[in-house]
Amino acid sequence: MPRKSRPSKITKSAGSTIKFSTQSDFTIHHYANAEGKAPPGRIKKAAANAMISEAHSIKNSKQALELVGAVGEDASETSWFDKDLDEIDINTDSTDQQSEDGVEEPVPETKLNRRKRRLKGSESEDTGISYPIDLWYVLSRYVHPEDLTVFFRLNHSTFSVSSTIQFWRGLYKRYAKDLSKLPDYLQPICLERIHGLRQRVIRALFFVYPVLISRTITVAPFQDQQLCYNLTGHLCLVSWHERNKNMWNFNFKFRKERMGEINSLLRLKGEPQSLRSGYSDLHHNLENDSYVLCATCKNFTAIPPVMGLVLTNLMLRLSASMRYLTLRLLFDTTLKQGMGANVRESQSLEKVVILDPVVDIRVFPWWHPNYPHQGM
Numbered sequence: 001m002p003r004k005s006r007p008s009k010i011t012k013s014a015g016s017t018i019k020f021s022t023q024s025d026f027t028i029h030h031y032a033n034a035e036g037k038a039p040p041g042r043i044k045k046a047a048a049n050a051m052i053s054e055a056h057s058i059k060n061s062k063q064a065l066e067l068v069g070a071v072g073e074d075a076s077e078t079s080w081f082d083k084d085l086d087e088i089d090i091n092t093d094s095t096d097q098q099s100e101d102g103v104e105e106p107v108p109e110t111k112l113n114r115r116k117r118r119l120k121g122s123e124s125e126d127t128g129i130s131y132p133i134d135l136w137y138v139l140s141r142y143v144h145p146e147d148l149t150v151f152f153r154l155n156h157s158t159f160s161v162s163s164t165i166q167f168w169r170g171l172y173k174r175y176a177k178d179l180s181k182l183p184d185y186l187q188p189i190c191l192e193r194i195h196g197l198r199q200r201v202i203r204a205l206f207f208v209y210p211v212l213i214s215r216t217i218t219v220a221p222f223q224d225q226q227l228c229y230n231l232t233g234h235l236c237l238v239s240w241h242e243r244n245k246n247m248w249n250f251n252f253k254f255r256k257e258r259m260g261e262i263n264s265l266l267r268l269k270g271e272p273q274s275l276r277s278g279y280s281d282l283h284h285n286l287e288n289d290s291y292v293l294c295a296t297c298k299n300f301t302a303i304p305p306v307m308g309l310v311l312t313n314l315m316l317r318l319s320a321s322m323r324y325l326t327l328r329l330l331f332d333t334t335l336k337q338g339m340g341a342n343v344r345e346s347q348s349l350e351k352v353v354i355l356d357p358v359v360d361i362r363v364f365p366w367w368h369p370n371y372p373h374q375g376m
Contacts, residue, residue, distance in 0.1 A: 133157045140167055145175060146211050163282060165194060168201045181207050185373070199285040202367050216368055222325070227363040228314055231291060236306050236331065248297050250355060251372070252329070254311060256289040287366035287373070294370075295327050296360040303353045306331045316361070324357030 136157045143151045152162050161167050169191050179187060186204045191197065206212045234254035241250045309331035319326045331351040364371045 131157070133160055137161050137164070137167065141170065141174075144211070145171065145205050145209055162198075165197065165282060168197050168282070172201045172204060176204050176208050178208055183207075195279045195281055196284040198283050199287070199366070203369075203373075206367050206369055216370075218362070221360040224361060224363040225316065228293065228316065228361060231293060231311055231363070232314060234291070234311055236309050236311060237290075238307055239303065239305070241300075241303075244296065246298075247359065248300050250295045250297060250301075250303065252293045252295075252306070252311075253372075254291050254293065285366070287371070290366050292364040292371060294362045294364065295355050295358050296362075297355050298324070298357050298359060301355055303355075304351050306351050306353060309351055310334060316358075319357045321357060324359060325361075326354065326356040327358045327361065329353040329355075 136155075140151065140158070140161050148162075152159050172188075172191060176182065176188075182204055186200060186207065190200050206216060231254050234256050237253045237255055239250070239252045241248055243249075306329075310333065311329060312332045313328075313330040315328040315330075317326050317328070329352070331353070333350055362370075
């Protein structure tokens with residue numbers, strides 16, 4: 001069977017060269033006689049060299065035309081490199097240009113312009129309107145007690161309002177209407193004493209303000225079970241027990257020690273203190289960061305003294321009767337990191353308190369109405 005003839009290849013005579021041009025037009029003839037197979041992924045070296053030489057020739061021709069035009073306009077003009085900075089027109093403020101038709105055309109923004117625009121935006125954001133503190137004091141009269149935390153964090157002026165005596169006295173007079181619910185040490189006569197005024201007003205609101213009262217109502221037993229685990233690492237100040245009908249309440253008072261307060265006390269230890277300024281501290285609160293853990297048990301259980309020890313672990317498990325819970329408190333002289341329930345008591349634990357059976361557990365912060373204050 002005769003073989004099919006292959007398409008003839010392009011031949012060139014001696015001394016002739018094939019020229020490739022990127023500026024030549026493509027006609028219908030090129031598309032009609034094009035081969036169906038895909039073109040090779042890499043162009044030929046001859047075509048690449050032709051395109052490179054053509055690009056260089058175009059670039060040189062443009063530079064020559066620009067040079068001729070510049071010389072023709074003003075042959076005596078100073079070179080750009082010889083000009084001073086004042087003679088060069090630099091416009092970095094606007095990023096848009098107007099064409100001859102009056103239409104704004106965007107100009108490519110450089111990195112320096114973007115940085116300047118960003119700095120201008122940051123300056124405009126920082127500069128705002130500073131209202132006087134008197135305006136914030138007037139607005140504070142319309143803020144509800146449950147929203148005071150958000151109000152005090154708005155700016156420095158609102159925080160300064162919280163340090164005024166008039167604000168806390170006005171808050172007490174607006175919401176403490178039913179004085180029969182208040183104990184004797186939170187009556188209106190307590191407003192005459194400035195020392196610790198803030199904490200007395202807050203405690204009074206938890207007696208009379210309905211929204212804050214609803215946060216202290218016990219709905220179900222073991223309601224504060226999750227709060228018990230937050231007491232880990234607190235120092236036990238004192239413990240006591242009392243009889244409640246046919247039950248027993250075992251109370252443990254804890255406080256979170258802050259190293260900043262300890263360092264400030266050590267720093268002020270040798271400095272003389274003024275009695276007049278020392279007893280006019282509006283924010284004074286001895287019970288700050290203090291909590292009372294109250295465990296109600298059916299039976300009396302003798303517990304060892306744990307005053308001055310640190311609560312390292314707290315475990316609450318189901319008792320043997322499957323009806324109540326068992327509370328296990330582990331105390332030590334210092335808080336050891338990484339301590340678990342499998343640590344041997346003879347190695348690291350100083351005191352162990354086991355209460356069984358436990359009917360209910362409550363945690364009282366210093367502002368709670370059931371927190372045992374000493375009539376202050």
